[in-house]
Amino acid sequence: MILGDILKTGMKLAKFSNEVIAKKLREIVAAYEVKGEDRFKIRAYDNAATSVEHATEEVRDLWESGKIKELAGIGPAIADHLDELFRTGRVKHFDEVKKGLPEGMFEILGTPGIGAKNAYSLAKTLHLRKGSAKADLLRAARSGKIRGRPGFGEVSEKAILENLEKTKKDENRMSLPVAGEIARKIIDYLKKNPKVIHVDALGSLRRGTATVGDVDIAVATSNPKDVVAYFTRYPEAVETLNEGDVKGRIVLSSGRQIDLMTQKPEAYGSLLQHFTGSKNHNIHLRELAISKGLSLSEYGIRNKAGRVERFSTEEDFYKRLGLDYIPPELREDRGEVDLAAKHSLPDLIEVGDIKGDLQSHTVWSDGRATLEEMAARAKGKGYEYLGITDHQLSLETKGITAIRSEIKRRNELIEQINSSYKNFRVLNGIEILIKADRDLSYPDELLQEFDYVLAAIHTGFNQDKVRITQRITAALRNPFVKILAHPTTRLIGRRDVIDADWEEVFRVCRDEDKILEIDALPDRLDLPDILIQEAKKYGIKFAIDSDAHAVEHLDLISYGVTVARRGRLSKSDVINTLSFGKLKEVLKIKGR
Numbered sequence: 001m002i003l004g005d006i007l008k009t010g011m012k013l014a015k016f017s018n019e020v021i022a023k024k025l026r027e028i029v030a031a032y033e034v035k036g037e038d039r040f041k042i043r044a045y046d047n048a049a050t051s052v053e054h055a056t057e058e059v060r061d062l063w064e065s066g067k068i069k070e071l072a073g074i075g076p077a078i079a080d081h082l083d084e085l086f087r088t089g090r091v092k093h094f095d096e097v098k099k100g101l102p103e104g105m106f107e108i109l110g111t112p113g114i115g116a117k118n119a120y121s122l123a124k125t126l127h128l129r130k131g132s133a134k135a136d137l138l139r140a141a142r143s144g145k146i147r148g149r150p151g152f153g154e155v156s157e158k159a160i161l162e163n164l165e166k167t168k169k170d171e172n173r174m175s176l177p178v179a180g181e182i183a184r185k186i187i188d189y190l191k192k193n194p195k196v197i198h199v200d201a202l203g204s205l206r207r208g209t210a211t212v213g214d215v216d217i218a219v220a221t222s223n224p225k226d227v228v229a230y231f232t233r234y235p236e237a238v239e240t241l242n243e244g245d246v247k248g249r250i251v252l253s254s255g256r257q258i259d260l261m262t263q264k265p266e267a268y269g270s271l272l273q274h275f276t277g278s279k280n281h282n283i284h285l286r287e288l289a290i291s292k293g294l295s296l297s298e299y300g301i302r303n304k305a306g307r308v309e310r311f312s313t314e315e316d317f318y319k320r321l322g323l324d325y326i327p328p329e330l331r332e333d334r335g336e337v338d339l340a341a342k343h344s345l346p347d348l349i350e351v352g353d354i355k356g357d358l359q360s361h362t363v364w365s366d367g368r369a370t371l372e373e374m375a376a377r378a379k380g381k382g383y384e385y386l387g388i389t390d391h392q393l394s395l396e397t398k399g400i401t402a403i404r405s406e407i408k409r410r411n412e413l414i415e416q417i418n419s420s421y422k423n424f425r426v427l428n429g430i431e432i433l434i435k436a437d438r439d440l441s442y443p444d445e446l447l448q449e450f451d452y453v454l455a456a457i458h459t460g461f462n463q464d465k466v467r468i469t470q471r472i473t474a475a476l477r478n479p480f481v482k483i484l485a486h487p488t489t490r491l492i493g494r495r496d497v498i499d500a501d502w503e504e505v506f507r508v509c510r511d512e513d514k515i516l517e518i519d520a521l522p523d524r525l526d527l528p529d530i531l532i533q534e535a536k537k538y539g540i541k542f543a544i545d546s547d548a549h550a551v552e553h554l555d556l557i558s559y560g561v562t563v564a565r566r567g568r569l570s571k572s573d574v575i576n577t578l579s580f581g582k583l584k585e586v587l588k589i590k591g592r
Helices: 003-014 018-035 039-053 059-064 076-088 092-098 104-108 116-125 133-142 154-172 176-191 203-207 224-232 265-276 279-291 314-320 336-341 371-380 400-419 465-476 502-511 529-536 551-566 580-587
Strands: 198-201 215-220 237-243 247-252 257-263 295-297 300-302 385-388 425-433 452-456 481-484 515-519 541-545
Touching (some): 018 039, 018 076, 018 092, 018 104, 076 092, 116 133, 176 198, 176 215, 176 224, 176 551, 198 203, 203 265, 215 224, 215 265, 224 237, 224 247, 265 300, 265 314, 279 295, 279 336, 300 314, 371 400, 371 551, 465 481, 465 502, 502 529, 515 529
Parallel strands (some): 452 481, 481 515
Antiparallel strands (some): 247 257
């Protein structure tokens, strides 16, 4: 898996989304305000930005269908600018308007307490540069260099500092795959040292949370000082902050700090449990230990006689407390301790249980690989099946006849591929748009041509709770829709979960016998684990999909499995752990 490539793909998918377009328009509003442009022009761009932010369809889709001028707030001039943006990737007029203004001002726009003119003043006087404006402004706020400048005092400086530090903290958190890749490379390096007996990631990374703050590593060794010295010589380290007898800390070229802690093999299980957390899980364990006359630490369990009992494995550590072993993904103090005491923990799904992937994309829509390439990679992973679910073609521009012809052509190609493989099948699915008016973007006469249909919201995220819920439940009641894809539409760090009545969604999903997807893309990891736990109570089944847009993205499904484990799913809860024969029955697929 090439993580840099994955993240680039994620950015590609978001390019010229409504959020990006609105940001570009807001930058012009700010530039006009600084330059003292006519207030009617400023209002026009401000209204256009607001209209784009609240649009219930993707503006690019409206442009492709020739309907962009129908969007409220988009006049002829702005429509022409957006046409240029979609055709060329930039707008000359926008460049001209921003000419002469410090580029750093546009990076700090949107920070609470900083409007257009203040952003200009700060960027100009503090020489804020593109790419480092927020970091430079944060340093200025910390050193008291903002107060005293026109329009800023001690109170406003403090407010800016607090807002920037909160933003920085949020931005410093890594997606699970990014943190996992950093840890994997370091762990692979440490494993080459013969004095390293065991090595594991710690904290939220080991628990599989959606975002990770720090990368900490644990090592079991009888030669801790030698291992720490070896760790500080990690090839990608640019600085050593600590090289002690049992602990070390290095800084990578990316600026990330990595901590290493070591423990003797006979007490390694205690250290591993202690620093995996979570905090609340460990507090619950401590309370349980106290009730038994015991006390816990990273070194072991102190018994009533005052002797510290050591544990080489976490299994033995939990057993000493009268508990079954609790997998790291469950250690969030959500009832797992009580379940472990009653021997009632679920048998969690494993990556090896997955027999196929039901959401992937090819060059037919926004993917980067051909159908043949995707099929070959899936077959190479040992899968029994791969669902190709390219996004729909535009009904307005193509028409039903042309689309039906395209579906037929794809089916013929899929049959050719299937005939060349044994014990592997490609399925012709589709990811269909749930429109703002609750309709799907294809009529039933086209949907029935596919092996199965995924329905998803891709626009109109700001609708109120009632309307969002009605959109989802209407799609679930369509007889051809089988799976609700990335249900909450979240993009981690960029877009929050939509406001839906999830209890109602789950009830309809159960009553209509529909499947909920767990999308494994790094910036989605959707359905979130908390909602998975709730949905499971309704007896709903799930599909864990990679949402792959390139062959290497098929490997992302492991992160979807991690989310499923955090949601307490077992193999039996997930339909793509089924053999192809049984999957066909669940999805009611014919003729494959």
